[in-house]
Amino acid sequence: MSARYVVWRRYLWPAVAVVLAAGGLALFVSRSESLPQGPRPVVWDKTSCAECRMAVSEPAYAAQLQLADGTVLDFDDVGCLFRYLDAAAPQVHAAYLHHLREERWVSREEVGFVAAGPSPMDYGLGAVDRATEGGFDFDEARERVLAASRAAGHAQD
Numbered sequence: 001m002s003a004r005y006v007v008w009r010r011y012l013w014p015a016v017a018v019v020l021a022a023g024g025l026a027l028f029v030s031r032s033e034s035l036p037q038g039p040r041p042v043v044w045d046k047t048s049c050a051e052c053r054m055a056v057s058e059p060a061y062a063a064q065l066q067l068a069d070g071t072v073l074d075f076d077d078v079g080c081l082f083r084y085l086d087a088a089a090p091q092v093h094a095a096y097l098h099h100l101r102e103e104r105w106v107s108r109e110e111v112g113f114v115a116a117g118p119s120p121m122d123y124g125l126g127a128v129d130r131a132t133e134g135g136f137d138f139d140e141a142r143e144r145v146l147a148a149s150r151a152a153g154h155a156q157d
Contacts, residue, residue: 079123
């Protein structure tokens with residue numbers, strides 16, 4: 001056995017394995033850190049709705065969708081969010097809805113909806129806390145929007 005082979009096998013190969021493992025770990029950590037934790041800031045009146053392309057101008061009706069690949073999409077009306085989810089069926093990391101009456105965001109898991117409006121795209125829903133009396137949950141709100149959209153003859157683009 002040559003001396004070079006012994007050096008490679010004994011010293012260099014383990015070093016290469018450690019470097020490759022560290023690189024893989026660094027890639028994994030950087031990927032996991034790229035996903036947002038919590039709602040991202042919206043530039044009101046400058047950001048376009050991901051569904052209808054109108055400016056996201058009224059915080060009381062805004063929504064934000066964060067995809068599994070790190071993409072953040074903003075919506076000017078919760079109805080636009082529901083239509084986008086129905087049409088695109090994206091891999092969702094998180095969804096946040098701006099509270100109707102307070103300057104804060106509510107996560108999809110904690111949100112409820114009440115009739116409100118007029119909303120920017122006239123879907124007529126406002127996000128509140130799930131426990132709000134007379135409210136309904138995310139899935140019911142989504143079904144109401146999609147049923148109304150179908151009844152009005154709005155085709156998905």
